[in-house]
Amino acid sequence: xxxxxxxxxxxxxxxxxxxxxxxxxxxxxxxxxxxxxxxxxxxxxxxxxxxxxxxxxxxxxxxxxxxxxxxxxxxxxxxxxxxxxxxxxxxxxxxxxxxxxxxxxxxxxxxxxxxxxxxxxxxxxxxxxxxxxxxxxxxxxxxxxxxxxxxxxxxxxxxxxxxxxxxxxxxxxxxxxxxxxxxxxxxxxxxxxxxxxxxxxxxxxxxxxxxxxxxxxxxxxxxxxxxxxxxxxxxxxxxxxxxxxxxxxxxxxxxxxxxxxxxxxxxxxxxxxxxxxxxxxxxxxxxxxxxxxxxxxxxxxxxxxxxxxxxxxxxxxxxxxxxxxxxxxxxxxxxxxxxxxxxxxxxxxxxxxxxxxxxxxxxxxxxxxxxxxxxxxxxxxxxxxxxxxxxxxxxxxxxxxxxxxxxxxxxxxxxxxxxxxxxxxxxxxxxxxxxxxxxxxxxxxxxxxxxxxxxxxxxxxxxxxxxxxxxxxxxxxxxxxxxxxxxxxxxxxxxxxxxxxxxxxxxxxxxxxxxxxxxxxxxxxxxxxxxxxxxxxxxxxxxxxxxxxxxxxxxxxxxxxxxxxxxxxxxx
Numbered sequence: 212x213x214x215x216x217x218x219x220x221x222x223x224x225x226x227x228x229x230x231x232x233x234x235x236x237x238x239x240x241x242x243x244x245x246x247x248x249x250x251x252x253x254x255x256x257x258x259x260x261x262x263x264x265x266x267x268x269x270x271x272x273x274x275x276x277x278x279x280x281x282x283x284x285x286x287x288x289x290x291x292x293x294x295x296x297x298x299x300x301x302x303x304x305x306x307x308x309x310x311x312x313x314x315x316x317x318x319x320x321x322x323x324x325x326x327x328x329x330x331x332x333x334x335x336x337x338x339x340x341x342x343x344x345x346x347x348x349x350x351x352x353x354x355x356x357x358x359x360x361x362x363x364x365x366x367x368x369x370x371x372x373x374x375x376x377x378x379x380x381x382x383x384x385x386x387x388x389x390x391x392x393x394x395x396x397x398x399x400x401x402x403x404x405x406x407x408x409x410x411x412x413x414x415x416x417x418x419x420x421x422x423x424x425x426x427x428x429x430x431x432x433x434x435x436x437x438x439x440x441x442x443x444x445x446x447x448x449x450x451x452x453x454x455x456x457x458x459x460x461x462x463x464x465x466x467x468x469x470x471x472x473x474x475x476x477x478x479x480x481x482x483x484x485x486x487x488x489x490x491x492x493x494x495x496x497x498x499x500x501x502x503x504x505x506x507x508x509x510x511x512x513x514x515x516x517x518x519x520x521x522x523x524x525x526x527x528x529x530x531x532x533x534x535x536x537x538x539x540x541x542x543x544x545x546x547x548x549x550x551x552x553x554x555x556x557x558x559x560x561x562x563x564x565x566x567x568x569x570x571x572x573x574x575x576x577x578x579x580x581x582x583x584x585x586x587x588x589x590x591x592x593x594x595x596x597x598x599x600x601x602x603x604x605x606x607x608x609x610x611x612x613x614x615x616x617x618x619x620x621x622x623x624x625x626x627x628x629x630x631x632x633x634x635x636x637x638x639x640x641x642x643x644x645x646x647x648x649x650x651x652x653x654x655x656x657x658x659x660x661x662x663x664x665x666x667x668x669x670x671x672x673x674x675x676x677x678x679x680x681x682x683x684x685x686x687x688x689x690x691x692x693x694x695x696x697x698x699x700x701x702x703x704x705x706x707x708x709x710x711x712x713x714x715x716x717x718x719x720x721x722x723x724x725x726x727x728x729x730x731x732x733x734x735x736x737x738x739x740x741x742x743x744x745x746x747x748x749x750x751x752x753x754x755x756x757x758x759x760x761x762x763x764x765x766x767x768x769x770x771x772x773x774x775x776x777x778x779x780x781x782x783x
Contacts, residue, residue: 234358237732238346239711240399240718247361251324255348255356256302257287259326263306265293269334270306272466273341277304280345283742285352300326304344306337316401317366320344322358335468339365339399346397350738369671371633372717373402373472373688374710376702379409379483380504380693382450387699389463394706396467397739398714403464404539404688406474407452410482410501414451415473415532419524422487424451430483430500436655438504438694457532472597473533475525478511478518478581479545485509491518493553504694508548513581514555523588530592537612538589542582543599547574571605579605586610597633600625616640616690623673626683634671634687637661640713642705643692647750654704655695663751666712667726689713700746707747711736 233252236245261278263270274291282288289304297307300323309330312319318331318340329340343363348356374395376388383391392403407415413427429449435442452460457473464471482501489496493512501507511518529538550556551574559565565576579602586596586608597612600621607613612631615622622632637644637659644659671687689709696702715729730751740747 232349232352232354232357234347234349234356235735236343236347236359236361236363237735238343239729239732239736240715241723241729241732242343242363242365243720243723244364245361246363247359250360252357252359253322253324253327254302255281255285255358257285257355259302259304260290260292261304261306262292262294264297264308265295267308267334270308270337273334273337274306276338276467277306277341277344280341281348284345284348284350285356300328302326304329306330306341308332308334308337312336312366314366316370318343318363320363320365322360322362324360327358335401336366338396338468339367342397342399346736346739350735350742367399367718368720369684369686369717371402371686371688372400372714373404373633373686374400374706374713375404375406375635375688375690377406377409377691377693378414378452379406379412381697382412382414382448383699383702384450385452385456385460387702388460390699391702392460392464392467392469394703394710394745395469398710399718400710400714401469402688403469403471404474404690405471406476406539406692408475408480408483410480410507411504412449412451412500413483413487415457415475415529416451416453417525417528418454419528420488420521423484423525426487427483427500430502432502434503443502454528454532461533470535471533472535472537472539473529474539474541475522475529476539476541476543477522477585478513478578479506479543480541481511482507482509485511488521491515491521493549493556506544506546508546510545510549511581512553512555513550513577514553514557514559519581519584522585526585526589527592530589530594536595537597538594539597539614540582540585540589541599542578542602543616544601545578547572547578550574550577575605578602579607582611583608612685614688619673622671622684623675626673626676626680629683631683631685633685634669635690636669637690639665639669640687640689641692642689642709643694643696646705646709646748654701656705657692657695661709663709663712664726666709667716667724667729669713669716670721671717686717687713703746704748707740707745708733708737708751709748 261274263274278288278291304327307330312332315333316335316339318336320340321328329337331337376391395403411430413423417423428451429447431447432443432445433448434440435444461471482498485492485498486500489498491511492509560573560577563580565573567573582602589596595610597614600613600615602611603621613625614633614635616635616637618636622634625632641659641661643657644661645653645656646662648660672681672684
């Protein structure tokens with residue numbers, strides 16, 4: 212079978228040659244255009260250099276990344292030099308800017324026998340060209356590398372390509388958050404959505420309100436097993452990021468052309484804040500940092516005159532830490548129960564003239580009042596808000612961008628209303644869901660079923676929208692909620708290789724996509740996971756696969772055999 216495997220793969224992946232000397236442009240995500248010339252390949256050697264225009268600090272950093280990437284694979288990091296006037300490549304990889312490239316994240320990669328030139332309209336584009344080049348090189352080699360002569364012209368389909376991480380239910384250290392960002396860079400993602408506040412823990416330092424971390428970052432116990440089990444470990448659990456640590460992570464992401472969007476979830480999912488400042492709840496408490504998972508009735512009291520200044524104080528510090536255009540303010544899963552019973556909230560409803568109609572309660576309007584106030588505050592600081600789709604229930608804040616997560620219908624509605632949309636449909640984009648139907652050998656998860664194929668088949672642009680409405684679809688992201696993900700190793704297991712499928716869904720034009728071809732390219736990327744010690748899931752094909760451990764070779768072979776069986780053949 213091994214011989215059969217190599218024979219079949221050989222026509223697809225020259226990189227699978229045991230010599231490990233030849234690179235391949237069969238990377239993930241698949242570039243929009245790859246053209247080989249058949250001319251002599253470029254010989255990447257120990258004395259190959261990387262050059263960039265003198266004085267360009269962004270390209271200097273890109274050159275340093277490329278040198279490091281090549282060093283990881285070969286054990287030899289190329290020397291870096293500058294140039295004042297670009298010269299013809301001679302055993303060099305040239306980084307350059309080209310204003311004729313239309314897309315700011317687009318790039319052109321040209322390989323000849325003399326060298327390689329990677330150009331972009333911006334340093335961002337050059338960076339993505341570097342990511343492509345890094346992925347063409349075998350994960351580990353001991354000899355020189357041949358890169359086929361040719362040209363790649365490439366740009367992303369969507370401007371927003373994101374990954375989310377919930378650090379509230381479970382907390383992950385700074386170094387892992389950076390490692391997570393490295394994964395985003397490898398997969399051409401440009402946005403890191405950082406979920407920082409929850410019922411189960413407040414994870415970001417706010418100097419004006421120190422109790423948020425002194426009290427709100429620590430829960431006294433955590434539920435064992437599924438939510439509502441009634442069993443707890445009775446062990447204190449906590450952690451938070453200082454503002455300096457958060458700024459360091461933002462800088463780390465910026466260096467990789469990734470924007471960090473912080474989320475301060477309001478007015479619901481605020482039990483950790485209420486435990487710290489109980490006077491801001493409708494009942495006055497006492498409250499505790501929640502030890503269980505779920506949705507809870509206690510939310511911020513919007514009728515309290517102290518609540519909105521409290522939120523403004525938090526967000527004033529958040530925007531000093533995070534320079535992103537967007538601030539995510541949640542808006543999801545905020546029960547109206549306490550507001551209906553609260554005299555202060557009812558007085559606010561009356562004083563603001565908030566009226567119910569056939570579709571919305573007065574309490575729905577109260578949430579809109581809160582979200583609109585926060586939007587005006589952030590707009591006044593030069594920022595824009597993103598909210599979960601629940602912000603549509605009421606009168607949505609006028610300039611809000613909507614994340615549609617329960618499906619695509621809310622995204623369709625928002626786009627038709629003229630709002631920008633980020634698609635996060637749970638059946639395609641919830642990476643805390645199980646990856647296989649046979650879950651006996653899987654770590655405990657929240658439920659659901661999102662195999663790699665579902666992720667790959669995501670199309671964020673609904674056909675129901677007109678061409679003009681489609682322009683409001685900025686892109687998509689995958690969410691990773693961490694109730695059942697206690698370790699960083701499990702984070703990696705849940706996102707890999709599903710992140711690879713997402714990257715191609717968001718980068719590559721639909722007409723250039725093929726799931727079967729993606730599966731044939733995936734083992735090469737898996738080699739990089741293995742080299743860098745990432746804990747990836749080894750099953751790929753949806754319900755046909757269980758949790759059986761598979762090497763890249765085994766994985767490809769199995770998939771090819773399945774194809775042959777469907778055609779009536781077999782394999783011995």
